[in-house]
Amino acid sequence: MKRTSPGALAVLALLAAGAGYGFDHLLTVTGRATFTPSLFLPVLLVLLAVACLGVAWPVRRSVRGGVRIDPFRAARASTLAQASSLLGAIMTGFAIGLLGYLSTRPVPTPVGSTVAMVALIVGALVLIGAALVAEQFCTLPKDPDDREPDDTAR
Numbered sequence: 001m002k003r004t005s006p007g008a009l010a011v012l013a014l015l016a017a018g019a020g021y022g023f024d025h026l027l028t029v030t031g032r033a034t035f036t037p038s039l040f041l042p043v044l045l046v047l048l049a050v051a052c053l054g055v056a057w058p059v060r061r062s063v064r065g066g067v068r069i070d071p072f073r074a075a076r077a078s079t080l081a082q083a084s085s086l087l088g089a090i091m092t093g094f095a096i097g098l099l100g101y102l103s104t105r106p107v108p109t110p111v112g113s114t115v116a117m118v119a120l121i122v123g124a125l126v127l128i129g130a131a132l133v134a135e136q137f138c139t140l141p142k143d144p145d146d147r148e149p150d151d152t153a154r
Helices: 006-029 040-065 071-104 111-137
Strands: none
Touching: 006 071, 040 071, 040 111, 071 111
């Protein structure tokens, strides 16, 4: 499996920031209140980060201990970590877009909305960091009998 690239995370965050800004703008234009995420969402993102690390930890322990582990278990943990890092990038970007829209309005920004968005940004960044660490935990060493594709051509 390929590791999650920082470029893909940055592109997702930028696209989500545009979507968050546009979403709040659309709500305001139609006469509705701006969107404020729940304060429970950052808690869920941090719990997901803990779950990612919890799933990847046994893989790391067996790799470090020299014990052979089921590669499908490592692949599942790595897939969860990759999906979590992508979700974290999307949530970070979306919250930045929402916060950016609120800060450009002429009316003062409500403190509760700002706190909720900053908490979402922090929770999503924690998720990204934990997911990238979990993905690193799931890196399996190459088997000595595995050959590189150019080795077979000789």
